[in-house]
Amino acid sequence: MPQLEAILAIDFHSKTYKDAYSRINAIVIEGEQEAYDNYIKLGEMLPERQEDLAGLAKMEMRHKKGFQSCGKNLAVTPDMEFAREFFSTLHENFKDAAAEGKLVTCLLIQSLIIECFAIAAYNIYIPVADDFARKITEGVVKDEYLHLNFGEEWLKAHFEASKAELEVANRQNLPIIWRMLNQVTDDAHILGMEKEALVEDFMIAYGEALSNIGFSTRDIMRMSAYGLVTA
Ligand code: PL3
Ligand code: FE2
Ligand code: FE2
Numbered sequence: 001m002p003q004l005e006a007i008l009a010i011d012f013h014s015k016t017y018k019d020a021y022s023r024i025n026a027i028v029i030e031g032e033q034e035a036y037d038n039y040i041k042l043g044e045m046l047p048e049r050q051e052d053l054a055g056l057a058k059m060e061m062r063h064k065k066g067f068q069s070c071g072k073n074l075a076v077t078p079d080m081e082f083a084r085e086f087f088s089t090l091h092e093n094f095k096d097a098a099a100e101g102k103l104v105t106c107l108l109i110q111s112l113i114i115e116c117f118a119i120a121a122y123n124i125y126i127p128v129a130d131d132f133a134r135k136i137t138e139g140v141v142k143d144e145y146l147h148l149n150f151g152e153e154w155l156k157a158h159f160e161a162s163k164a165e166l167e168v169a170n171r172q173n174l175p176i177i178w179r180m181l182n183q184v185t186d187d188a189h190i191l192g193m194e195k196e197a198l199v200e201d202f203m204i205a206y207g208e209a210l211s212n213i214g215f216s217t218r219d220i221m222r223m224s225a226y227g228l229v230t231a
Helices: 004-009 015-045 047-073 082-100 103-128 131-157 158-189 195-213 219-226
Strands: none
Touching: 004 015, 015 047, 015 082, 015 103, 015 158, 047 131, 082 103, 082 131, 082 158, 103 131, 103 195, 131 158, 131 195, 158 219, 195 219
8 A cells, every 4th residue: 555645745747756757657668569569479379369469469559658648748758778678688588489489488478477567567556646647557457457368368278288388487587577676666666656565466466367377376376486585
């Protein structure tokens, strides 16, 4: 729960707020753009679901435009170079997996890890956002649950065949998320978002996803904390 004093103290037009926003806003814009690209790629890898995936990609493009308008509304210029660098490792991993035809790894990176990261971040942001950005973000987060659900449903239907690849992909990519989170902790704090809350919401969303797919509680505990301590 965000502290009331913290919300009351936020000055959306201060130099400090706008400076932090220039990076966080860029991260979400870049994240939505990469999500768009990733769903287009997933559509090529999963031709029988191409139409559904094109629909998800379209939503990501709408999200990107929504967040661009949030930055404009605060007269902030997003630092896109910072954001591209922020996503580069995860981006490379998705690209490599796609080139090797590793659909399960691609689904884990985009539909589970990235969507859970977005769901945690957006839910924590909503209560501390300015009025304009709050309305946009509320609309966006509803869609992100659909995207997470797409990955869950597919992986659940192919659980036994995907399990081993999911374990490896989790081990490879989850530590990257914790590192990314550490990189935004200070800026997120300025926006009224605490790291502990982000970690907690991410763990809940990701743990629930793994459970829906078919992993046991024991597996989930082991998998979802992977890389958290060393990050
Ligand atoms: C998938 O649809 C979108 C992927 C975007 C990933 C965003 C991760 C954001 C982490 C930064 C934490 C602060 C969020 C602030 C929200 C405006
Ligand atoms: Fe999105
Ligand atoms: Fe999404």
